Amino acid sequence: MFARMGLAGILGVVLTGAAGAATTVRPTKDGTLADGGIYGPFDHVADNADWYFNASTYEGSITLSLDPPPPLEHRVVWEYSLSTITLQPPVTARLYFTIRGAPVYPRPDTVVHVYSYPSDLLETLADFSSGPAVLQGSVTLAAYQDPTVFSLDVSTVVSDSLQTSSDKVAFRFQVDPGTPNSVSQAFIDATETDQTTKPYLVIDSAPRAPGDANGDGQVNLADLPIFSACMSGPASTVPPSGCTLPQFDASDMDNDNDVDADDFAQFQGLFHP
DSSP states (O other), rough: OOOEEOHHHHHHHHHHHSSSHHHHHOEEEEEEEEEEGGGGSSSOOOOSSOOOTTOOEEEEEEEEOOSSOOOOOOOOEEEETTTTTOOOOOOOOEEEEEEOOOOOOSSOEEEEEEEESSSOOSSSSSGGGOOEEEEEEEEOOOOOOOEEEEEOOHHHHHHHHTTTTTEEEEEEEETTTTTOOSSEEEEEEEEEGGGGSSSSEEEOOOOTTTOOOOOOOOOOOOGGGHOOOOOOOTTTOOOOOTTHHHHHHHHHSSSOOOOOOHHHHHHHOOOOO
């Protein structure tokens, strides 16, 4: 569900959105919640929070530490306002974020889950257990892994929020609760004064049927040049220059977040001159 890409790819997405219908949405609220350790019992309720909402400096430590005791967990949360989105649902939406591995060696890989859950964030301890949370995907990070950009398709949850007129969507990053590791940790580095350091959404017009890159309800010769322009190669979620998010998603026939030879084989099967 996730794939890695370089910073140049992220810039390409933003530039593509600026030229078309896509809108980039930065978080309006963010913070870290702590459970256990010096903050109280480890009971999946933040009894006393190490809270960094809207602080001038911020480092998102995503942690689950079981040894040595007492156990400790940090979750990182983000909320986005959709009030400026004029597109009618359903829409295409992707969440982009940069995350790095913990600077400790040796240590097993850390699996970080990304959940969506009801907004709005209250910026209180109640946010720690706010729900129901829906798992959107997971990412695995090695110790000392350099800051790496990931992309996650969140079209359904964003479309649902727009459909219900809630105008908000929230995401929570936390270590896999079932991790076998005694200590698991990853970081999202961000500062309140620099929005470009935070995870962000790119929202575009409605998704299209597989292969229908131009959105005319057919898979034919007119879609072929668009499909070719969207070819990104294996394990790259970056829509190339000239390829919008709806075009990219329509060309991603096997829903693995890239457009490559596997997708072309399926495209040929749907093609009607």
